[in-house]
Amino acid sequence: MTERPPVQDFATDFDHTDAAWVNDPYPIWEDLRERCPVAHTDRYGGAWFPATHAGVSTIAKDTEHFTSRAVIMDEGRPGEEALPAPIGVAPPITSDPPFHQMARKIILPAFAPGVINELEPQIRELCQSLIERLGDEEIVNASWDFARLIPPSVIRQMLGFPEEDTDRFIDIVHMITESVDLSEEERIEAFEPIEAYFVAQIEDHQANPRDDLTTFLLNAEIGGEKLAVEHVFGTMVLILVAGIDTTWGAIGASLWHLAKNPNDLARLVNEPELMPVAIEEFLRFYAPVTMARLVKEDMEYLGCPMKEYDWILLGFPAANRDPVVFKHADQFIIDRAENRHVAFGLGIHRCIGSNLARLELRVAIEEFIKRYPTFELADPDAVTWAQGQIRGPRHLPIRVLG
């Protein structure tokens, strides 16, 4: 692990792994919006952070000046030779146009609303069985022992991978999303057993095709050609990485909010019809996902002297708190009617799993508050937050009141 000195000024030396940012980034972003709307750091080989909705939106939609070939900011400043071909390692999230659209169109149908909505009964059953396992304890870890366990099971079922591998998924996803401190060699070494596992699953599906996402990907074609196994593997890694810590973070942060705000909890219990708008406000206020881009070439952009292969940390959660776009942006308003939040990103890389994430978030909260209609934080100091580009509580001990 790299020890980094604490940040003195987030405008000129920001670090999203700094304890202040990890524990409560919102005041930092508010301060940046007021005095330095695009922050810079020399860390990570050089990076920029737009703190406004306008800045985030402009860069998210500008695939001409920014590339997605790396989307998780890490220690090494990538050079041309370190970057994959335009297809990227995990298409389509790491792909640029024109390849991006082809790779994306292949998997969009598997995540379209009609397909995803059919998963509701099995997700509900999963949440109910997880809650049952919590038993009658007075103190429950709502993140570690509930929220964390939902997304891996859902995605494992979709991929058609063995049930006993659920815990392995969680390890894999942690390794990838939190590999910010690993060297390139360490990462390649860590990836070896993961790739071997996936190739074994893919081969099993090639031998025994069945009705699941893995077989769907193996049958998918671009220009009349089946996808290469490394493309299928890359897309599976993407689905795991993008679908697990993120949704865990959203469910966990929403339960954290309800534990601290008994009025909002009571309203959701008593007015279940509020749930769809409340879900969007949870997503706005506690958006878990920050993405990264790379600058394609030296240029002056948003008033900043950007250099080729500088990182851009694309803070959708910060954009969601910009008072220029959201009235009372710093307040959680459970029945906020107008809510153009960007929790799932903007432009061509809009989160493919957004329909699935919304469904998991809604069903998880519905089932949790049905079983526990009143609860509070058992120990606010025991709540810990994930470090990295995916935000959410890791440990969330709550006291069950009723």
Place this chain on the structure above:
Amino acid sequence: MKVVIDADLCQGQGRCFSIAPGLFDFDELGNGVVRGDGTLTSETIELARLAQANCPEHAIFIEESS
């Protein structure tokens, strides 16, 4: 008055057909599409405006018919 979705701007955020399923549907890729010809009545105009105000991509337009 008519509601239209600009297909070049729509990225399938999914807000319109959740808020106003009577006015919007989704296609096989999950992108929003307008049901029928998009003609709005005094009863549906507010719902169309609400969907518009929730579209992160600003892809929904309400046009005055001539």
